[in-house]
Amino acid sequence: MRNKERACEECAIYSEKYALSEDTTQEELLALIDMLNKKGSISGILVQLPLPKHIDEKTVINAIIPEKDVDAFHPINVGKIMVGNYDFVPCTPAGVMELIKEAGIDIRGKECVVVGRSNIVGKPQAMLLLHQNGTVTICHSKTKNLADKTKQADILIAAVGIPNFINGDMIKEGAVVIDVGINRLENKKLCGDVDFESAEKIAAAITPVPGGVGPMTIAMLMKNTVKAAMVNQTKR
């Protein structure tokens, strides 16, 4: 959240932060969202997840009006991504797509393997790759013979949230490896879902953690917010 706030300052985007206490009730949170939904000077709303156990995530996500849902988590925005007609792209998968594009990697016809099936990353990531004509496989914690699948990947995206889960032995020579994981180890160090040391010897290109996908996620949040401002302005 600190980085998101800083990015807003750098982009000259006005922002308001509500650091609510953990015992905030769902009603109080919904009332705040309702206020921000109606507030003309606010173009985008982001509720940082995860939420405390007593608050229902779905109810909260559904309460944000789709036009201000810069995370693209609302079912209307999720549905739009599914059919390929979207205003907002979820920030992390969008950042991954931007990295692939900037690196000059053509997705068309490539074997793309996404490890992880979360609503925030895995599922929308698979859709975005599919829209670019990738051949997409989604793997997850229950996938049998995972290494057989990951070894097929020309483009491998790790988004499982398990430190160093993917190692060099699970990667095809010359693959593009994108590490979405941000895991905090006991020694407080950050590490990804990919064991960088063994993977970089095999991969043609690989993103580091920290510094790879993370900053891209925030850049895409800024992009969605500017888009929201433009869309909401024309509606006002």
Ligand code: GUN
């Ligand atoms: N928690 C982890 N990633 C995200 C994200 O992209 N958006 C929000 N709102 N919460 C998160």
